[in-house]
């Protein structure tokens with residue numbers, strides 16, 4: 105499941121869930137849908153030191169069926185899932201997105217894995233704080249701190 109083909113920092117040109125090739129022109133619009141599995145592309149995936157780093161590129165999609173697909177793909181490997189959600193590209197998050205992150209966290213924890221959030225915009229952090237979720241999630245300031253905490 106975890107191929108090394110996507111370890112570079114180049115724009116990922118495949119679906120982060122099923123690895124099907126994607127057309128890249130509209131990748132950042134938040135409206136790209138994988139024609140194979142139906143996943144709406146809201147993040148790109150990188151593997152760093154055995155941890156899956158999800159770079160959120162859109163805060164619009166986090167519906168239950170999608171979270172189920174995403175979490176399945178993350179916990180599919182033989183190792184316990186170690187997942188970092190990098191939110192640096194999101195300036196705000198919706199309550200639906202927050203609900204999606206909670207669902208993702210639950211599923212990863214159920215598989216004995218860990219999810220760490222990092223690189224949050226102050227407004228995003230405030231949103232989580234206001235919802236009293238900044239203690240529910242593991243949060244690190246930087247991606248490096250997140251990687252260190254998972255190693």
Ligand SMILES: [Zn+2]
Pocket residue numbers: 119120121122123124138139140141142143
């Ligand atoms: Zn797909």
